[in-house]
Amino acid sequence: MTSTRVTIRAGDSSATVEWQPDPQDARTTIVQVDGEREPLRVERLQSGTYRVTQGEQSWPVYAAATRDACWIFVNGRVLTLEVSSERGHRRSSVGAHEALSAPMPATVIKILVEAGQAVKKGDTLILLEAMKMELPVRAPGDGTVAAVRCREGELVQPGTALLEFE
Amino acid sequence: MGSITRLLIANRGEIARRIAAACRELRIESVAVYSEADVESPHRLAADRSVLIGPPPAADSYLSIGRIIDAARKSGADAIHPGYGFLSENAAFAAACEDAGLIFVGPSAPVIERMGSKIEARKLAASAGVPVVPGGTPGDQTDDGIRQEALRIGLPVLVKASAGGGGKGMRTVRTEAELAGAIPAARREALAAFGDGTLYVERLIDHPRHVEIQVFGDDRGNVVHLFERECSVQRRHQKIIEESPSPVLTPAVRDRMTAAALAASREVGYRNAGTIEFLLDGTGDDARFYFLEMNTRLQVEHPVTEAVTGVDLVRAQMAVASGHGLPWRQEQLTQRGHAIECRIYAEDPANGFLPQAGPLLLYREPVRPGVRIDAGVIEGGQVSVYYDPMLAKLIASAESRDAAIARATSALRAYAILGIRTNIPFLLHLLEHPAFRAGQVDTGFLDRGDARFDPQAQDESLPAAALAVAAALGEPSAAPRDAGARDARATTDPWELLAGWRG
Structure with missing residues (x-):
């Protein structure tokens, strides 16, 4: 199973993430976040609701996607993340006009x-x-x-x- | 007066849903009204029937007396509950209801008119022996007339809409130079919010606290109070957090303040739910208070009182409007434990509290003991630009103030709202602020910047769990397939559009 590498940005921060479907479970994605020792398992529970586990830890996460961004709620925080694949940004950046x-x-x-x-x-x-x-x-x-x-x-x-x- | 069998709710959002819920308990049929912007709004579905009353602008729908009375006639309603805001403090509306043979759930039109006029209300308070703050509505309403009055009273002053509350059309003026800009701005906002640009000028008392007393009267001459609510946490005169009891009111001052509120209510012959707002100056038994105004309606923050007294104010409103006496005697009412309400607004605290509009891609309320949520929105709905940006109220109650704060904090951290920005990070920042924890907040606290919300100081890290879900969202097996989330209408964070040019 091949993995896909994406870059995720929020403001000035960014991270590189590789993911692949779990061959044993169609609802689960296995994700390796750059700098994390262990991979994370993302399991889709119901619309917009996910359970993420990493070793013994787990987090409930809510998410919703628009054309331009992923809205994520975790641990009381709301993040809007931009995901881009290696083929380039999902979104075209808005040019600075006056x-x-x-x-x-x-x-x-x-x-x-x-x-x-x-x-x-x-x-x-x-x-x-x-x-x-x-x-x-x-x-x-x-x-x-x-x-x-x-x-x-x-x-x-x-x-x-x-x-x-x- | 007679019993109510079908009640029209002349409002929208959370308060319309709350009133509809009370109707169901009382087996009263409810009728919602809605504008073209609210076709899919939850308040419409909360009622047994619904009537379209006009286009989105409030002036042509929720503020249109003619259209609402027509809707009541058409639907066969025998009573109207105005909620708060919109027409709730409009004497002409109360009179129009009476003329149409409808029970108006609130005080009589003459009482609304009298208390709605700041001059009359002050006179009345003063004649009831209640202290008032120096100020007045200039007879000459030109810029120069307002200016002269401001200078006569002495700066600093508040220039505000004579017709309403809620911070709309209100400006603080500390220097003569500021008057030129503040007067037209206040007048424009007053006109837009209340349809009346008449301005009132009042001496500003520095560092006051806002403490208000809930009162309730019936047709039989009974008036009771239901203790105080402290609403000192305000931004630009808009309340954000309210609580009961007040963290500073001593029993002696509470006794004096509730006695003053009862005296003013009796003086005007008040019927139904009302609130007397006071400015509290100082602390301890020597604290002084001044009559600010009377709100002749149910308040946004009424659940705080319901939580500490254990009564249902809307139910009592219906009973009194039906001609029954008050359901409680004063000696049956007690204040128990502590309750805090946090108002959830669609505004971005990281970008100057810019109001937000757009789709609620995901909306999940925390469900837990001691937490009540009164919301005007549901997942998949749209937040429009036409109305007030308040989405919901979260009310936490517990045996002590500290426990109520902990409960509110924990519930807000579990309140997932995606698609538009909300002020929840700001509410959490406030609830954790040492001055708020210590109960040392006056009404100028936020506007002075004492609890400035610094977006830079917020946690900027990217949690691995968030990154993992964002990545997985692109994966068909894990991504939500429902149309709502994928086919979201274009990004709706207005700030993104602003970012291009806002230095």
């Missing part, structure tokens, strides 16, 4: 700048409102507002550019 977007569906309540205006890092450019809270959109650095792409009162979706910045 369009500012809403972090969530929100209403634009005030636009405080106009195109061509010079702003300083941290200046509030746009006020959004979501969940009855005001969310200021601030300048990421010193620069100039190239274009305003939203209107006051508009309901904006995450990822949609509110403002171009240069």
